[in-house]
Amino acid sequence: MAQLTLEKLNKRYGDAAQVIKAIDLQVNSGEFVVIVGPSGCGKSTLLRMIAGLDDISGGNMYIDGTRVNDDTPSERGIGMVFQSYALYPHMSVYENMAFGLQLAKLPKDEIARRVEASARILQLEPLLKRRPKDLSGGQRQRVAIGRAIAREPKLFLFDEPLSNLDAALRVQMRMEIAALHRRLRSTIIYVTHDQVEAMTLAQRIVVLNRGNVEQVGTPLELYDHPANEFVAQFIGSPKMNLMPATLMHAGQTETILQLWNGKPLTVPIGTPASAEGTKVKLGIRPEHIEWGTVADAPYLADVLFVEHMGNETYHYLDSGKLGDPWVVRNSRRSDIAAGETVGYVLPPEHCHLFDESGNAFARHATGNGASRTPGIDAPPITFAEPMRTNALH
């Protein structure tokens, strides 16, 4: 399996928009990398450039150290799974999987061996004579993957492969793809807009926004130490709450903030070389906000509405900004109702801090790591709420 290196990779259309801006990325042999970002961030374009379907405007791309900028898709030795599956409708499943091998002029028995081998891996054997239109969505997806496997590519590219499937099938196929990667140990680059897919599948995630790489890291790195506001809000659902604050005292390991409501808060985040009075944003994930009693809790808010998911409950608190409420997620059922006023607590070790341009100050706490000390810094909890055990659902 192959190693992929992108060096200052660029894509521009005419003189106008630059959709991919000098991307550097190294994908190691056998690694499962997920490129994630909102729609229009350039992630599909980047994948198509890697595939050789779109031209590279600038920079270099290497597969195993060989520059492949000017190679055709098949010369690059990639296998690709398309969002729409792109199965040839006039060919049987077998023919779909054999097509590339026939074009490569492989001997017949070798083609049969490879097609049957990949059909076995994906349990497609009973379907080999069918045509794509007689298959279900999940089966088509498997054929598309099988077609890529049969070519024995150096690099697998997946372009939003699960977005056409229903929710249950998506979860199932997600597991199948993960199992496939464990089995084939192949290098996989997988593009999705769904951060849940990214979190569950990736060994490393590349967060892409407007053609720029915002951050590269393991799923939990991104979750616990987002490099900036964008990553913080993009990874995790519901997204991280951001609250306006002002720096009162900047320190190497600790910072004292004045929150939007005038209350002070000390967080274990170093803000060296920052001036007092600087505007910052305090970030905290929905599952990290804790309830306090109305009498004692430092912060009060009105509950706008409550969503009961069964296994968890989302509370939307009035942030003072219309349409942008803060969310509190409890992993238990709650009897808080819309319209109530609640008191809540922001545990400092779970806080994130972003400067005005959105970049994060480095955190010392791990977020859900060993530093947590339930019951010591938390005020009386009105709803028995061991939410921290459920940091990641």
Add this chain to the structure above:
Amino acid sequence: MSHNSESLLPSAAVAPPAPAQAAPAKATGRKRSLQQRRARAAWLLVAPALILLFAVAGWPLLRTLFYSFTDAAMDTPEEYNFVGLANYLDFADGERFGVLADPLWWQAVGNTLWFTACSVSLELFFGMLLALLMNEKFRGQGLVRAAILVPWAIPTIVTAKMWGWMFHDQYGVINDLLLRVGLIETPLAWIAEPTLSMWAVVIADVWKTVPFMALMLLAALQMIPSDLYEAARVDGATAWQRFRRITLPLIMPAMIVALIFRVMDALRVFDLIYVLTSNSEATISISGYAREQMVSFQEMGVGSAASVLVFMMVAGIAACFLWINRFSHEGKEAGQ
């Protein structure tokens, strides 16, 4: 009361429904079921179209068939005698008569088939090229698509007259061009020369009908999702292989429909040939033959017989096409 099928049921359970069954039966007498009313409405709605179709297609066809068994003349169609199949084929004094014994008929059949084969295959070839070109994105695409329709929008008579001038042996632009380029040394008599006149007809027809073929094929091409081509590129297919293995099989159904339309049209060709080459035997088509018998010779019976043969030929070939199409579909279904 004999309850054959219901004998297993307790009689108490069977008895009550009896009066209830009578009620709906009465109701259907007054009021038809929804399905019946829908069927009635459907027939009412299609009736005008059916009547019109019978009046303009069915009735003339029946009359033509009728006259083909008579010796009626064009000016006195009400005076006729039945002559059986004599207009088609008759033996008298050891000689054969009738349309099927006329060498000119067979000449016309040959001309028509030759014309159909040549023009339709050239149309398919050039139509495919144009469709593939128009399917690509380029500047001025809309203009090209509109411009391509012009030949098709021009009436056939105008086309024929125009090409007649272009093919003119002394003043025509075709000869002028060929002379300038040096392909010929003396002007060619495109219309008068029997070996050339059919080609003149074919060229004019191809020019006129390529847009139709191109648009039919373009519509089919645009139904093919672009990611199939991308998948094929990933699979290592060259441009020709993509056309041969992806495009062609996927536009085949639309191509067959377009071919049926064009073949049926070409088999019935009359006006283009009649205007471009008038009564030349070198180019006479079966429709032209029928017109000649009926109008020039006033032989209503023979003309009708020729018309019936034209109809049978066109219908037969169309049926073959449809049968092949269905057969190939069934083959596909069976393969699944």
